[in-house]
Amino acid sequence: MSSTDPASAPAPARLADLAGVRGRTLIHLLRTTTPMLTSGLALTLLLAFVAGAGRIVTPLTVQYALDHGLLHPHPGTADVVLRAVGVGAGATVLAAAASGWLNRRVFRRTEAALAQLRADGVARIHEISYERFARIPSADLVSRLTSDLDTVTTFVQNGGVLLLVNAAQMVIAAVLISIYSWQLALPVLAAAALLLVVMRRIQAVVGRRFRVVRERVSAMQSVIGEAITGIAVIRSTGTERRSRAAADESIEQVAAAQRHTLVPLHTNTALGEVAISFITTFIVIAGVRWSVDNTWWEPGLDLSAGELVALLLLVTFFVRPLQLLVTMLGEVQSAVAGWRRAIEVLATPSAVVAGPGARELPPGPIAVDLHGVAASYGDAAADVGDVATGDGLLALRDVTIGIDPGEHVAVVGETGSGKSTFARLLTRQLSARRGRVLLGGIPIAQVGDRSFQRRIAVVPQDPFLFDATIADNILAGVHGDIRAPEAREALDEIVDSLGLRPWIGTLPDGIDTRVGVRGARLSAGERQLVALARTALVDPDLLVLDEATSGVDPATDVRVQHALDALTVGRTTISIAHRMVTAERADRILVFDDGRIVQNGRHADLVTRPGRYADLHAVWVDHTVAADHVPHPREERTEGDGDEHREPATRHTLRNDRST
Numbered sequence: 001m002s003s004t005d006p007a008s009a010p011a012p013a014r015l016a017d018l019a020g021v022r023g024r025t026l027i028h029l030l031r032t033t034t035p036m037l038t039s040g041l042a043l044t045l046l047l048a049f050v051a052g053a054g055r056i057v058t059p060l061t062v063q064y065a066l067d068h069g070l071l072h073p074h075p076g077t078a079d080v081v082l083r084a085v086g087v088g089a090g091a092t093v094l095a096a097a098a099s100g101w102l103n104r105r106v107f108r109r110t111e112a113a114l115a116q117l118r119a120d121g122v123a124r125i126h127e128i129s130y131e132r133f134a135r136i137p138s139a140d141l142v143s144r145l146t147s148d149l150d151t152v153t154t155f156v157q158n159g160g161v162l163l164l165v166n167a168a169q170m171v172i173a174a175v176l177i178s179i180y181s182w183q184l185a186l187p188v189l190a191a192a193a194l195l196l197v198v199m200r201r202i203q204a205v206v207g208r209r210f211r212v213v214r215e216r217v218s219a220m221q222s223v224i225g226e227a228i229t230g231i232a233v234i235r236s237t238g239t240e241r242r243s244r245a246a247a248d249e250s251i252e253q254v255a256a257a258q259r260h261t262l263v264p265l266h267t268n269t270a271l272g273e274v275a276i277s278f279i280t281t282f283i284v285i286a287g288v289r290w291s292v293d294n295t296w297w298e299p300g301l302d303l304s305a306g307e308l309v310a311l312l313l314l315v316t317f318f319v320r321p322l323q324l325l326v327t328m329l330g331e332v333q334s335a336v337a338g339w340r341r342a343i344e345v346l347a348t349p350s351a352v353v354a355g356p357g358a359r360e361l362p363p364g365p366i367a368v369d370l371h372g373v374a375a376s377y378g379d380a381a382a383d384v385g386d387v388a389t390g391d392g393l394l395a396l397r398d399v400t401i402g403i404d405p406g407e408h409v410a411v412v413g414e415t416g417s418g419k420s421t422f423a424r425l426l427t428r429q430l431s432a433r434r435g436r437v438l439l440g441g442i443p444i445a446q447v448g449d450r451s452f453q454r455r456i457a458v459v460p461q462d463p464f465l466f467d468a469t470i471a472d473n474i475l476a477g478v479h480g481d482i483r484a485p486e487a488r489e490a491l492d493e494i495v496d497s498l499g500l501r502p503w504i505g506t507l508p509d510g511i512d513t514r515v516g517v518r519g520a521r522l523s524a525g526e527r528q529l530v531a532l533a534r535t536a537l538v539d540p541d542l543l544v545l546d547e548a549t550s551g552v553d554p555a556t557d558v559r560v561q562h563a564l565d566a567l568t569v570g571r572t573t574i575s576i577a578h579r580m581v582t583a584e585r586a587d588r589i590l591v592f593d594d595g596r597i598v599q600n601g602r603h604a605d606l607v608t609r610p611g612r613y614a615d616l617h618a619v620w621v622d623h624t625v626a627a628d629h630v631p632h633p634r635e636e637r638t639e640g641d642g643d644e645h646r647e648p649a650t651r652h653t654l655r656n657d658r659s660t
């Protein structure tokens with residue numbers, strides 16, 4: 001009977017979903033992910049209050065000047081007016097200063113918060129499990145940390161701070177109106193409260209629709225991205241029309257989603273206008289009338305002329321923020337939707353194994369043991385019984401095998417037999433649905449991340465190269481400062497030990513030659529050479545190699561084999577072999593068929609025994625013999641054959657951008 005690794009616990013697919021998260025949880029997320037936004041909140045609010053209050057002083061000074069001077073002229077009238085003007089001017093200057101400070105403060109903090117969100121987001125993406133990562137389009141992740149967060153900047157730039165000051169202004173105006181006349185304040189506040197309640201409802205709808213907009217923008221970026229990165233395939237297959245149709249559709253989807261937000265936004269604006277007009281008209285008419293009349297149905301207001309004028313001015317200070325809130329609802333919701341999507345990246349659990357439970361791998365080459373392992377790519381909840389079910393098709397089943405420290409094992413099998421899945425299990429890119437995977441005797445889920453990163457390395461079929469020099473690409477394997485002299489020394493040592501010096505000598509700028517986007521200016525074999533050197537710098541104790549299947553010319557192939565021979569010495573090596581020569585060189589061969597290991601032994605034994613390996617070997621031999629009769633294009637090429645654009649085969653093999 002087999003137990004299950006902790007790592008085997010099914011991981012939920014995709015990113016955390018915060019669509020339904022509101023209120024306190026949202027504020028908690030805000031505080032934990034971007035503390036600079038909430039720290040010093042008291043000062044921010046104080047500045048908003050001062051900025052709002054400073055503006056509101058004007059109606060009060062007008063009232064003072066009218067009631068104590070202009071409407072009752074006396075010898076000191078000029079002083080009264082002067083005092084009123086002085087106070088008004090002082091308050092305005094104070095308000096302007098507070099507003100400027102607030103602007104700078106909020107803007108800087110928001111930008112700092114967004115920068116932090118982006119940096120933390122990238123870090124978290126590096127930490128989430130490969131299984132989860134593999135299910136999310138990379139364009140979606142990119143848009144979450146770029147354009148989605150830009151909506152927050154747009155909001156802050158286009159009046160976010162103003163909204164804060166206006167909110168303070170509205171509260172102060174409401175209090176003052178209530179002090180002047182509670183009879184007038186009551187209907188005004190009731191109308192404003194009703195408007196805010198309705199707006200909250202509308203806001204929920206707008207928020208949902210803006211979320212759809214953000215999702216569709218991300219999908220559109222994905223489609224347009226593929227239409228550009230896949231340009232070589234699209235052109236060579238003549239499928240431009242289809243590609244453009246897909247782009248058109250995704251663009252239209254975004255436009256439709258944007259249009260969908262317009263109905264609630266317009267409803268909101270219309271309601272806002274009605275409420276605001278009502279409030280203004282009511283205050284003007286009722287304020288004037290109730291001040292002069294006093295009937296049983298019209299409360300007599302004991303307001304002086306100055307107070308009445310101040311009241312009429314105050315209502316504009318109350319109404320203007322409401323107007324701003326109404327018109328900015330769309331931007332607020334767009335910013336919230338964008339921010340939520342970025343936060344979802346951070347809310348997704350990290351798969352990093354660290355802390356007390358993490359264990360270090362024992363020193364030296366690493367032993368590998370699998371006991372009754374089953375693996376699938378299906379949904380986490382899929383049935384993992386031996387009966388394959390829909391999404392839960394088993395890619396590996398009942399795999400039990402031990403690999404000794406320092407052993408070189410080749411994994412062979414037909415396409416789809418489970419070779420890569422086996423490699424993914426050992427490199428934690430996939431977790432076993434059942435059974436145990438042990439590295440150096442430790443359950444794979446408990447191996448500490450640092451240990452894992454530094455002791456285990458993978459060389460994929462088509463390794464990823466950064467758009468940088470060969471040196472920088474190799475040094476990407478170094479932990480620490482890649483500009484340090486020791487790093488350069490280590491680089492030289494690796495280049496020599498893998499026998500890459502002659503090849504590098506043929507390149508236009510030697511080791512400082514740029515490789516182009518994704519290494520497109522190098523051949524597949526040359527990219528492998530760079531990846532092998534990078535891996536050698538990591539100096540792993542378990543090496544998982546996925547051999548390139550094509551695109552390696554004979555000269556580069558010899559270099560790759562030479563580098564591989566040097567690299568595998570003293571390490572446990574698992575090579576996914578696509579060629580006979582790789583299998584023959586290994587200490588042992590594991591033959592996979594339909595997710596199971598069906599043969600396990602040395603080449604010399606397996607090749608003479610009837611079975612899968614002998615069959616595969618026979619096919620390989622036939623294929624190699626046939627291929628031997630087809631001259632390689634580079635072999636055919638000779639200097640002076642009339643084609644000046646071609647580089648001689650012996651010179652550098654850099655190519656122009658080639659992405660097929």
Ligand SMILES: Nc1ncnc2c1ncn2[C@@H]1O[C@H](COP(=O)(O)OP(=O)(O)OP(=O)(O)O)[C@@H](O)[C@H]1O
Nearest residue numbers: 134377378395413414415416417418419420421422
């Ligand atoms: N990311 C994936 N999602 C779903 N199914 C997958 C995924 N990768 C592989 N599979 C399936 O798992 C099974 C084993 O695939 P695997 O890639 O391990 O085969 P392989 O032997 O490495 O093939 P190849 O030689 O073509 O690389 C296949 O049925 C394949 O379709």
